Amino acid sequence: ILNVEQSPQSLHVQEGDSTNFTCSFPSSNFYALHWYRWETAKSPEALFVMTLNGDEKKKGRISATLNTKEGYSYLYIKGSQPEDSATYLCASKDQTGGGNKLTFGTGTQLKVEL
């Protein structure tokens, strides 16, 4: 059974600050790592899907890195804006399950204040 952990649990930053959060996951049988952003009253939205060790992906001010050997991923937000306020979920898929079954962490709740 996978155990995905995220830290911190919540984070308050000022507009313009850069921030980062951590996702750790079991490295054995790793297949893929997903990041989702979940704004209040909306549906979770995919940010990144990463599979290769050392992979780095970027979407606007948001980027993510992946270390499959040690089992962690970082999500970075540069110059945080109020619209970045959301819960950020990571989820891991291993090679033993079928389909796209993902194991989620509990999320990092980000609040960006003016």
Added chain:
Amino acid sequence: GAGVSQSPRYKVAKRGQDVALRCDPISGHVSLFWYQQALGQGPEFLTYFQNEAQLDKSGLPSDRFFAERPEGSVSTLKIQRTQQEDSAVYLCASSLRADSGIHTGELFFGEGSRLTVL
């Protein structure tokens, strides 16, 4: 619509009542998933369909939970004799195919159905 649609968005049930939650996935998406998110927790896998076939139901917490997708599109999650511990947000997600291959494998989620059992 273009996205995953879930209904009802909110449901209040008395303990012992049966409920049915509906998911309308993105047209053409082969895979459909149900997740349960209890307060303060991350989403937890319940069950997975590939077209009409339920390939994995290992996450269903008890035999009171039942899911179906008879024609390979709309899915219904049914909870019989609801208990207070069933209170959660139930998320449905769809994706293009079972294994990522050349696809990203990302899930497209609905907004969820929030169930409160009194």
